[in-house]
Amino acid sequence: MIICKNCGAEYDDEQDRCPYCGGDNFGKSVQVHEDMMNELEREKKRWKEMPEKVAGKGMSWTAKLGIAAVIMVAVICIIVFIVSSISHKVSYRVEQKNLEKLESLYQSGDYEGICEYLKTVEYTYQSYFDKYTEIAGMQRYLNYLNDEDDSYLQWIVENDKADALSNISYIVSILNECQEAADAYYKYEEEDAVAYYKEYCYDYMKEHYEISEDEIKSCIDKAGGLTYDDKDQITEALQKLAISRLKDKME
Structure with a gap:
């Protein structure tokens, strides 16, 4: 096991990159390079030690082609290694730049900006x-x-189409995402964002359907909690409550 010089995480020293931050395992890269160079040196030494009749002027074309092939393969391996190392470094720098930009957007509360930036x-x-x-x-x-x-809300009320209040389904989905983050103890340190989205959802339900935060939580408790499997039940209960409030408002 080794310690990543970039993020400090511990991981298997046989891995090419840190699985947590993507940083290169420079120790392994250097070792692979050294192994290649040592192999070339050993190959060179073996040929120098061969009898004159093989390594000298009397060397057969087959032997010469073999030597050329070995050298060519070694050169190609070194080139591939160098290109791969450069590519990894460039990729790592791009990823770090992206992460820095995303964190900057998060710190400024620009969650819409995060959504748009991830598309790129x-x-x-x-x-x-x-x-x-x-x-x-x-x-x-x-x-x-x-x-x-x-006019749309009036049509819903007149036709008793509670399930047409699709916005409530989206609100419940957001609250479900927030709950999953809370259950995971905000392992990505996203607590500020979760607080923002929760407040938005509660304010939206109050403003559009006269449903309070306590009533939302009551529907969630009756369903046994806000999980992926319970989303439909909670959504249906809130839709029925919403259409009841809309009827009262229109009378």
């Missing part, structure tokens, strides 16, 4: 992007909210 970033499935992809997921649900004007 490759390989966001890497674990060190999890904090920002999680926030982007919440923001996308928020972006799905539709404009429910008075």
Whole structure:
């Protein structure tokens, strides 16, 4: 096991890169390079020690081609190693730049900016992007909210179409993401974002459907908690409560 010089995490010294931050395992890279050079030196020494009849002028074309092939393979391996090392370094620097930008957006509370910036970033499935992809997921649900004007709400009430209040489904999905973060003890240090989205959801439900935070929590408690499997039950309960409040408001 070794300690990553970039993030301080401990990982298997046989891995090419740190699985936590993507930093190069320079120790292994140097060792691979040294092994290649040592092998070339050993090969060179073996040929020098061969009898004159083999290594000298009398060397067969087959032997010469063999030597050329070995040298060519060694040179190609060294070139591939150098190119790979440069590529890893460039990739690492790009990833660090992206992470710094995303964290800057997070610190400024620009969650919509995080959502948009991630569209320009490759390989966001890497674990060190999890904090920002999680926030982007919440923001996308928020972006799905539709404009429910008075005529639309009146149609819902007149036709008793509680399930047409799709915005409530998005709100419950955001709250579910927030709950998952809380259950994981905010392992990505995303507590500020979670607090923002929770407050947004509670304010939205109060403003549009006259449903309080306590009533939302009551529906969640009756369903046994806010989990992925309980989302539909909670959504349905809140939709029915919302249409009841809308009826009272329109009477």
